[in-house]
Amino acid sequence: MSEILSATSRHATQVRRKVFMTGLLGALAGLLFGLDIGVISGALPFIAREFDVPDQVQEWIVSSMMFGAAFGALAAGWLSYRLGRKYSLLLGALLFVVGSLLCALAWGPVPLILARVLLGLAVGIASFTAPLYLSEIAPGKVRGSMISLYQLMITLGILLAFLSNTFFSYSGAWRWMLGIIAIPAVILFFGVLLLPRSPRWLMLRGREAHARRVLQQLRVNETEVEHELDEIRQQLAQKQQGWGLFFANRHVRRAVYLGMLLQIMQQLTGMNVVMYYAPRIFDLAGFNDPVAQMWGTVIVGLTNVLATFIAIALVDRWGRKPVLYVGFLTMGLGIGVLGLLMHIGIDSQAQQMAAVAMLLIFITGFAMSAGPLVWVLCSEIQPLRGRDFGIAVSTFTNWIANMVVGATFLTMLNVLGSAHTFWFYAGCNLLFVLLTLLLVPETRGVSLERIERNLFSGKALRSLGD
Incomplete structure (x- = not known):
């Protein structure tokens, strides 16, 4: 024994x-x-x-x-x-x-x-x-x-x-x-x-024996293997629908539009501006030495990594909306004060340190909230029949919005000035607090099936998690 x-x-x-x-x-x-x-x-x-x-x-x-x-x-x-x-x-x-x-x-x-x-x-x-x-x-x-x-x-x-x-x-x-x-x-x-190949894809292509062999390598016992094969069969029985379902059902359109809005909100926080133009931002903050600017980007990256653990710890404890409220307010405060410092003029070492602190506060706000949670919400709010389509559209929207942000930042600096550019992103973050209140549902602990039932019953978007 x-x-x-x-x-x-x-x-x-x-x-x-x-x-x-x-x-x-x-x-x-x-x-x-x-x-x-x-x-x-x-x-x-x-x-x-x-x-x-x-x-x-x-x-x-x-x-x-x-x-x-x-x-x-x-x-x-x-x-x-x-x-x-x-x-x-x-x-x-x-x-x-x-x-x-x-x-x-x-x-x-x-x-x-x-x-x-x-x-x-x-x-x-x-x-x-x-x-x-x-x-x-x-x-x-x-x-x-x-x-x-x-x-x-x-x-x-x-x-x-x-x-x-x-x-x-x-x-x-x-x-x-x-x-x-x-x-x-x-x-x-x-x-x-x-x-190994994906068991779900193998089942999708009618190769159940191959899918079984893969699962036998990745699951502890035959009971788990059989249970998962049954789950995959049930999932595949529900055919995915794309544009046809989108045009035919206004409730599906509501979910897709909310996914697109969430991705635009994520990009207009201004986080990727920092990722793409960090040395220029440190130059604006008074750090003129290129090597010092590079070490500043390392601190940015390290803060981004560490703050991601905050999101992992809080997302299922606090819920999605409270974490988003805290994140957007933190980002608005950080980048707004950074803009104020640039408006006043960064002349002393103390002001430089304050500017760096505000930048790191901003990054913490993003990494603990909109960074990971937008992706979580976009996967949760889409109805099961149109989930692949909805996620694909929201992902496409993310990259287009990302491109627009990356392609306009230096122009905004030249036209508006550094202070007003950062105030623009601060204003966006404060606006997103309101949009979260009015439109974003709380989905913590709610099954995808219940969210779908609420969506198709016509409930308001913010009530999909009720």
Whole structure:
């Protein structure tokens, strides 16, 4: 009897180890996602100097990746259906490698912009496919942790990009900043080769025997395997509908529009302005030394990582709306006071430290609230029949809004001035407190089925979690 229990325990340990390694490799796509978001902030000042490009072209260099990501996210739905989640991730990893190397070899701003569009396609595919794959491969009891791991890897990627930028900034080697991302991309490519296919996709393609074999490797016993196979059968019986359902049902349109609004709100907080233009912001705050600016970005990245743990701790304890209220108010305060300091003039070291403190308060507010919670809400409010369509539309909206923010910040600085630009984003955050009150539902502990019933019964959007 003891031998049987020991063998069962060893098997369970092996399964947990395999699930963890599978999840870690899948989440590596999030690391690359973060690296590509963070790397341009450090490289941009050196690129501008070498190619002598004006602010408008710098905005194109930054925003071109988001343009590619928007269409990569749209294509990812079709790719993940046709090729499967695994081979979509392989394609994304290959595009990461090629795009990173082309960025490093760019001989002018136009080739660099085109290379970043290609890199954006990789980011768009990864941002859609990796969470989908992780949600389908992980056991139900650790699914939330797996998705949180992916989000955490994004913030770690941003931090590692800032650290790498700082290291290469001493020599101004911006090509190395951009090209070194090819190394983790190669690791991702060969790592994904070792991953199993998604059981849900295999069932979708009528390959139940193969799906069973995969689940037998990733679940502790046959009871779990059979239960999950039954769940997948029930899910697949409910056919996904896209544009037809959107045009036919006004309640579906309400959910899709709310998902789009949430993504626009996330981008207009101003967080990605900090991610893409951190050295310029530190320059405005009185830090004129390029190396000091780079170390400032490292502090930004570290704060972003640590504050993400606040969201993980509070989202299921406080609920979605209270965390969003605190986050938007914190961001409005931080970036509003930063604008005030720039309006007054930052002349002393004490004022510089105050400016940095306000920037870090702003980042904390985002990382603990709108950063992760918008994605959670967008997945919860969509009706089950149109969930894939709704999430795809909201993801596309995120990247388009991201592109607009990245393509306008320097222009706003030149036209409005630094103080008024930051006050604009502070005003947006205060407006979002009101929009959260009026439109956003509290979905903590509410099943997706109940949210859908409330939606189709005509309840107000803010009451979908009742």
